[in-house]
Amino acid sequence: MSVPGSAHLVLASGVVHLDEASAVFEAMLSGWGRQQASRLLAAEATIEPRLALVRRFAEFAGAPPWDWTAGDVEDFTAALMSGPERKAPSTIRGYHMSLRMFCDYLLDSRYGWIAQCEDRFGRIPSQVCHDYNTAAHLVDYEGKPARRPFTYDELETLFDFLDDRVDVLARSRNKGAFAALRDAQMIKTAYAFGLRRRELCYLDLADLRPNSRMPAWGTFGAVHVRYAKSRRGSSPRRRTVLAVPEFDWVIDGLRQWVDHGRPLLSPGNRQELWLTERRRRVATKTMDRRFAVARVQAGLPAELTLHCLRHSYVTHLIEFGYPERFVTEQVGHSYASTTAIYTSVSDDFKTKTLQAALRRVYGSSTTTGEGGDEH
DSSP states (O other): OOOOTOOOHHHHHHHOOOHHHHHHHHHHHHHHHHHHTTTOOOOIIIIIHHHHHHHHHHHHHSOOOOOOOOOHHHHHHHHHSTTTOOOOOHHHHHHHHHHHHHHHHHOGGGGGGHHHHHHHHSOOOOOOOOOTTSSOOOOOOOTTOOOOOOOOOOOHHHHHHHHHHHHHHTTTTTTTTHHHHHHHHHHHHHHHTOOHHHHHHHOOOOGOOOOOOOGGGGSSSSEEESOOOOOOTOOOEEEEEEEOOTTTTTHHHHHHHIIIGGGOOOOOOOSSSSSTSSBBOOHHHHHHHHHHHHHHHHHHHHHOOOOOOHHHHHHHHHHTTHHHHHHHHTTTOSHHHHHHOOOOOHHHHHHHHHHHHHHHHHHSEEEETTTTEEE
């Protein structure tokens, strides 16, 4: 019985190839792509990047898969870790995982590649990724240590700068006023709903939803996220993020954008919430650049990125007293432990929490004043 990705399904028999090695390698990639597609993995987000990585490794090794060695993996890793554009540990670990899975596919007898290689080249593939030359997943969070949530003062500085920039450009009738208004509202929306970059950029008008418990918010009581982070190569997950009263200021901004800002482009039937001046969806890389410019002009530290707003959202909801389960569902985490990694409560919050605990255990006379000095 044939399975998707079998050698005989992607490699025509009886055909003489001018470059047999290249033809077999391409057939291997095609077969692996089919195997992954049969598991309903996303082509653009998962399959294509994996195939590109295998091609890149083969080019680096200068050899086809049946001639790869463990040393090739070690040299490849060393190259990734050197130079000005060295890769993050999580990225390298993902590369190792893709190479390991590709080798596992070739070595699975159900697909027939061992026999094909032995018949054609007299050599067979081997598993070149092992525990001693690949990166292990040892910690839950591998981001840069400097990455952190915004403080409340930093958020105020950023938002004040964004608002002031819109006012200045609008008064001077500068053509950049539209982009400044859009950027300001995108950044505020990212924070107020705890969105990832892709989730933010891929919002459509239809994703703005009402909350029946707050009719005064109109169609801005929630956002329906359709392009959340996929899990294990699956299609993007979906969730609905509710607006919370502490961030209800975002509703007026969204309403202004939808009713007055966006129509300036005469978008017609286009449904994208965030459009460029050319009536195209704002790309994630574009938003990264726009945020970086705003951060520099606002005088904020370089370690603060657009994604840090999401960390801030989680931290601030916890400080506001929302249950951990609610926060986890709002941000689309599968596990509460992931949400905990995002959380970095302020010293003031920790001080107040400790004061409350001391009063609860020892009585109201234990602490005095805001500083919590002992009697």
